[in-house]
Amino acid sequence: xxxxxxxxxxxxxxxxxxxxxxxxxxxxxxxxxxxxxxxxxxxxxxxxxxxxxxxxxxxxxxxxxxxxxxxxxxxxxxxxxxxxxxxxxxxxxxxxxxxxxxxxxxxxxxxxxxxxxxxxxxxxxxxxxxxxxxxxxxxxxxxxxxxxxxxxxxxxxxxxxxxxxxxxxxxxxxxxxxxxxxxxxxxxxxxxxxxxx
Numbered sequence: 001x002x003x004x005x006x007x008x009x010x011x012x013x014x015x016x017x018x019x020x021x022x023x024x025x026x027x028x029x030x031x032x033x034x035x036x037x038x039x040x041x042x043x044x045x046x047x048x049x050x051x052x053x054x055x056x057x058x059x060x061x062x063x064x065x066x067x068x069x070x071x072x073x074x075x076x077x078x079x080x081x082x083x084x085x086x087x088x089x090x091x092x093x094x095x096x097x098x099x100x101x102x103x104x105x106x107x108x109x110x111x112x113x114x115x116x117x118x119x120x121x122x123x124x125x126x127x128x129x130x131x132x133x134x135x136x137x138x139x140x141x142x143x144x145x146x147x148x149x150x151x152x153x154x155x156x157x158x159x160x161x162x163x164x165x166x167x168x169x170x171x172x173x174x175x176x177x178x179x180x181x182x183x184x185x186x187x188x189x190x191x192x193x194x195x196x197x
Contacts, residue, residue: 001065004030006037012112015040016119018066022048027067033060041066089193090126091117093133098197110136113197114143114150123155124195128184129176130160138172147175160184 002025006014014030014037021028022044032038038054041064045052050066057063097106098113114136117124127150129137136143137159151157157176164170164178188194 001025001027001029001067004028006030007033007061010112011037011040012116015044016116018044018064019048019119022050022066022068027065029063029065032062032064035062038062038064087122087193088191089124089195090128090187090191091124091195091197092128092130092188093136093197094130095132096135097132110197111142115146118146118149118153123150123153125191126156126158126187127176128158128160128179128187130163130181130184134159134163134167134169137175138169139174140172141174144174151175158184158187 002021004014004017004021006017009017009032014032018028018030018041021030030041032041042052042054044050045066048066049069051069053065055063093110096110097103098110099106117127127147135141137147137157138144141147147157158179159173159176161170161178161180164173170178
């Protein structure tokens with residue numbers, strides 16, 4: 001059985017680690033430090049057709065075993081293969097934060113959201129950044145490597161040119177292409193689904 005130690009890893013990292021491991025192994029044992037992680041792993045087990053067992057050694061030590069049933073599921077496609085299988089949804093980011101609350105935590109949530117996009121089996125066809133979201137496509141962005149990975153996998157990355165100009169960031173774009181509001185509206189109007197973090 002393949003073992004993983006996810007002690008100290010914030011959600012959704014334990015699920016992402018287990019998902020990756022199940023692509024290559026029929027059985028995975030993962031140690032986590034909170035009950036929410038065990039519940040998220042239970043959901044993953046259902047999605048991936050796995051048997052689930054959990055043992056609690058202490059309030060901060062849980063061991064979860066995920067074992068594929070029968071032949072298990074077919075390996076999920078890699079991030080590159082998944083891009084060609086997207087269902088046309090787009091992601092729109094208009095803020096440096098995700099949700100309303102503590103600013104530092106909200107920024108960390110958005111960074112985690114973008115990283116988690118790279119781990120999806122079905123990628124968006126495009127990610128659009130405008131207003132306060134445009135700093136994420138610049139060379140000082142903490143999400144730059146994840147956005148480059150998505151771009152390399154075929155996800156179109158767009159940033160509003162007027163917004164970049166307003167914030168003085170036009171010459172700092174490091175991923176994707178600069179676009180205009182007409183194109184942004186066209187992309188949003190024709191997308192089957194829009195996801196906003």
